[in-house]
Amino acid sequence: MRFVYSPAHLAHDTVTETVMGAVIPANEVPERAERIRATLEADGGFTLVGPTDHGPDPILAVHDAGLVRFVEEAWREARAQSINRPNLLADTYPSFRMFEGMSPAFVAGRPETRSAAGRAGWWGLDTANPLVAGTAGAARAAVDVALTAADLVLGGERAAYGLCRPPGHHAARSMAGGYCFFNNAAIAADAIVRATGQRVAILDVDYHHGNGTQQIFWQRGDVLYVSLHADPERQYPYFLGRADETGEGQGRGANLNIPLPAGTDDGAYLAALDRGLEAIAAAPGEIVVVSLGFDTYGHDPIGDFALTTAVYHECGRRVAALGRRLVILQEGGYHRPSLGANARAWLRGAEGRPYEPLPAAGFGEHGSNR
Numbered sequence: 391m392r393f394v395y396s397p398a399h400l401a402h403d404t405v406t407e408t409v410m411g412a413v414i415p416a417n418e419v420p421e422r423a424e425r426i427r428a429t430l431e432a433d434g435g436f437t438l439v440g441p442t443d444h445g446p447d448p449i450l451a452v453h454d455a456g457l458v459r460f461v462e463e464a465w466r467e468a469r470a471q472s473i474n475r476p477n478l479l480a481d482t483y484p485s486f487r488m489f490e491g492m493s494p495a496f497v498a499g500r501p502e503t504r505s506a507a508g509r510a511g512w513w514g515l516d517t518a519n520p521l522v523a524g525t526a527g528a529a530r531a532a533v534d535v536a537l538t539a540a541d542l543v544l545g546g547e548r549a550a551y552g553l554c555r556p557p558g559h560h561a562a563r564s565m566a567g568g569y570c571f572f573n574n575a576a577i578a579a580d581a582i583v584r585a586t587g588q589r590v591a592i593l594d595v596d597y598h599h600g601n602g603t604q605q606i607f608w609q610r611g612d613v614l615y616v617s618l619h620a621d622p623e624r625q626y627p628y629f630l631g632r633a634d635e636t637g638e639g640q641g642r643g644a645n646l647n648i649p650l651p652a653g654t655d656d657g658a659y660l661a662a663l664d665r666g667l668e669a670i671a672a673a674p675g676e677i678v679v680v681s682l683g684f685d686t687y688g689h690d691p692i693g694d695f696a697l698t699t700a701v702y703h704e705c706g707r708r709v710a711a712l713g714r715r716l717v718i719l720q721e722g723g724y725h726r727p728s729l730g731a732n733a734r735a736w737l738r739g740a741e742g743r744p745y746e747p748l749p750a751a752g753f754g755e756h757g758s759n760r
């Protein structure tokens with residue numbers, strides 16, 4: 391299988407994030423993508439290709455131009471306003487309650503403020519989403535990685551993997567968040583719909599609900615969104631991801647959320663995956679975009695599922711058994727020592743190659759982030 395990678399992600403060199411007010415070491419760090427790249431190269435069965443520049447139009451087809459401007463200007467503007475921290479992180483967000491009683495038209499006309507800190511809140515969801523000097527370039531490159539993987543599949547490949555970083559599925563039309571700036575999977579799915587005129591399904595197996603992807607396609611019938619994730623009753627992004635969210639308007643019935651309990655193990659996960667795959671098999675279309683996360687892993691520092699490396703091989707195998715072509719895009723996964731082995735297992739499963747676990751040394755699946 392070919393996999394698309396760009397070193398531009400290295401410049402998105404996040405250091406800290408905040409969780410409930412506490413500063414902690416960043417989870418979404420360059421080492422994640424480097425681990426996966428190194429393991430796929432060591433496997434010998436994967437071919438690295440660089441992305442091609444697709445320009446801003448596919449991004450602007452999905453995202454508000456204001457969000458794109460913010461991502462591109464924010465770092466320079468923060469420095470110009472003497473914000474001399476290692477990263478730009480908001481502390482104030484425009485809760486919808488701030489605008490209660492005001493008409494949507496009036497609210498839509500509110501200016502975003504000139505303050506860089508204020509703008510980071512205006513366009514953001516949460517305080518765990520640091521923006522640094524290299525973020526804009528990395529986010530642009532991640533979109534190009536996704537679109538190049540889509541091009542490979544549109545060109546006839548059965549499957550291609552885009553090693554996107556930063557990830558994308560929490561980014562909504564006008565909002566960054568959850569380590570995401572541009573929604574790589576949504577941009578790729580939208581581009582595939584435009585290129586083929588066919589329906590596309592997105593299968594999101596990151597541990598978290600892809601609130602951004604759901605929002606972008608909420609009223610669209612041409613993209614089916616299916617997500618397996620931690621129940622928002624206990625986990626980020628808290629305010630979306632419930633089973634009764636099924637889409638509206640043209641998109642009615644084209645959104646399937648499968649929230650799962652803490653401790654979900656291999657068997658329970660595979661049963662839920664089969665439910666998701668049944669929904670995809672029942673819908674028309676030849677291409678599936680996979681939002682692939684490994685924060686479902688048993689040792690993930692921010693997840694609470696119990697999946698093993700071996701089950702990722704079986705997941706890849708079952709997804710490929712749909713018989714559709716796959717654009718597989720990296721989302722989350724924060725237990726760094728296991729990321730290479732987990733990605734390799736999933737992708738080998740999708741190709742019909744045997745699991746053949748790696749030796750525990752080096753890129754083994756155990757160990758801690760430290």
Ligand code: SP5
Pocket residue numbers: 409518557558559560568569570596598626683685691692721722723
């Ligand atoms: C792409 C992706 O996986 N984004 C995840 C963003 C999660 N951000 C909020 C994390 C909240 C972590 N709660 C930690 C509980 C640790 N026991």
Ligand code: ZN
Pocket residue numbers: 596597598683685721722723
């Ligand atoms: Zn996640």
